[in-house]
Amino acid sequence: MDFLRPADLAEALAVKAERPDAVPIAGGTDVMVELNFDHRRPAALLDLTGVAELAEWSTSDGTLSDGTLEGSTLSDRTVRLGAAVSYSRVITELGEPLPALAMASRTVGSPQIRNRGTVGGNLGAASPAGDTHPVLLALGARVEVASVRGTRVLPAEEFYLGVKRNALEPDELITAVHLPAHAGPQQFAKVGTRNAMVIAVCSFAVNLRPSQRQVGASVGSAAPTPRRARAAEEFLAAELPWDAPTALADSLKRRFGELVAEAAAPIDDVRGSADYRRHALAVLARRTLTWAWDEHRGSERTCA
Numbered sequence: 001m002d003f004l005r006p007a008d009l010a011e012a013l014a015v016k017a018e019r020p021d022a023v024p025i026a027g028g029t030d031v032m033v034e035l036n037f038d039h040r041r042p043a044a045l046l047d048l049t050g051v052a053e054l055a056e057w058s059t060s061d062g063t064l065s066d067g068t069l070e071g072s073t074l075s076d077r078t079v080r081l082g083a084a085v086s087y088s089r090v091i092t093e094l095g096e097p098l099p100a101l102a103m104a105s106r107t108v109g110s111p112q113i114r115n116r117g118t119v120g121g122n123l124g125a126a127s128p129a130g131d132t133h134p135v136l137l138a139l140g141a142r143v144e145v146a147s148v149r150g151t152r153v154l155p156a157e158e159f160y161l162g163v164k165r166n167a168l169e170p171d172e173l174i175t176a177v178h179l180p181a182h183a184g185p186q187q188f189a190k191v192g193t194r195n196a197m198v199i200a201v202c203s204f205a206v207n208l209r210p211s212q213r214q215v216g217a218s219v220g221s222a223a224p225t226p227r228r229a230r231a232a233e234e235f236l237a238a239e240l241p242w243d244a245p246t247a248l249a250d251s252l253k254r255r256f257g258e259l260v261a262e263a264a265a266p267i268d269d270v271r272g273s274a275d276y277r278r279h280a281l282a283v284l285a286r287r288t289l290t291w292a293w294d295e296h297r298g299s300e301r302t303c304a
Contacts, residue, residue, distance in 0.1 A: 001041070002019075002043065002044035003044070003045050003047065004022055005049075006047075006051060009051050009053040009175070012046065012173060013147055013171075013173060016046060016172070016173055017171045019043075019044050020170035021042065022044035022046040023040075023044070023045055024124060024174075025047055026054070026121055027084075027117040027118050029113050048083075048084055054175060054176075055082055057079060057085050058080050060077060060078045077097065077182065079178070080144075081094070081098075082175070083120025083121075083123075083176055086114065086118055087115075087117050087119070088111070088115045090102055096182075098139075100139065100188045101132060101179070104131045104134070104188045104190075107131050107188075107190055119177055120176075120177070123166065123174055124166065124168070124174055126164050126165055126225075128163060128220065131188075134219060135186075135218075136156040137216070137227070137228050138207040138216035138217060139180060139205075139207050140180065141156040141177050141179045142156065143155075143159045144174070145167075145169075145172045146172065147169065153178065154167060183207055184208045184210055184211070184296075185210075185292040187288035187292045188288070189203065189204055189287060190202065190203035190204070190221075193271060199221075200221040201277060201280065202221045202264070202277045202284070203284075204220070204285055205218050205288075206285070207292075208240075210242055214233075215234075215236045215237045215240070216228070216233060217229040219263055222277045223264055223266065227263060229260045229262075232256055235256060240293075245293070245297045248289070254286065256289055257281070260285035261281045261282040264277060
């Protein structure tokens with residue numbers, strides 16, 4: 001097995017073009033497990049830990065081409081999150097602009113795993129149970145990928161093709177994820193077989209966008225890919241009392257939970273049955289909606 005270690009992004013893309021069989025590795029929290037159990041034996045590893053460009057994040061504030069600012073609110077900003085930014089850094093540095101992503105990052109493995117693992121690695125693995133995937137879908141994230149041929153950006157929803165399959169071409173690397181900062185009240189929650197260091201039995205993320213009267217809702221670990229609950233989104237966007245944020249009726253929350261559960265296509269496996277996953281998703285949807293709506297009404301944010 002060859003070990004390739006580029007010094008910068010340009011070199012990494014050149015190496016990937018020359019060796020499309022090289023498996024990228026940054027945190028190694030997925031790849032090294034597969035290697036240790038001999039589930040995977042690639043011809044080469046492409047070590048990205050020396051590529052500083054991938055470990056950076058930045059924000060844009062909505063400045064227009066003429067230099068004026070389109071409004072002055074924080075909601076105009078977008079976060080460009082480098083693919084090799086660790087979960088620990090998401091938690092400590094981006095908890096305010098990306099609260100749901102920070103919530104999801106807190107549920108990943110142990111502190112040691114969070115110090116090494118990355119959102120880019122989670123995307124590359126494309127596991128249906130990846131903790132960050134529902135958040136990326138609920139927020140309408142876009143995935144930036146690059147090769148020596150150029151850079152393209154695609155919606156996160158188009159990135160997942162199947163179980164551990166993604167839309168990357170053989171010569172491409174994930175370089176960043178683009179997410180709206182301060183996109184409104186948002187929550188993430190998951191169910192596992194224990195409280196920590198656990199693969200999700202199912203997970204759920206919700207994002208309320210009061211200024212646009214829109215809702216993002218996505219499920220994880222309950223279908224071949226993470227997926228949006230579109231019917232639930234449309235129902236909630238139409239039924240929420242946006243202008244007079246009163247307490248939500250139990251019937252509304254219950255119907256939202258039912259629609260979220262219907263969006264899933266779970267299976268029975270060692271972590272849980274399909275019926276349990278549907279039931280748990282309905283419960284998670286009701287709870288996270290309540291927490292997010294309470295925040296919209298002016299309460300302090302409640303973390304999952």
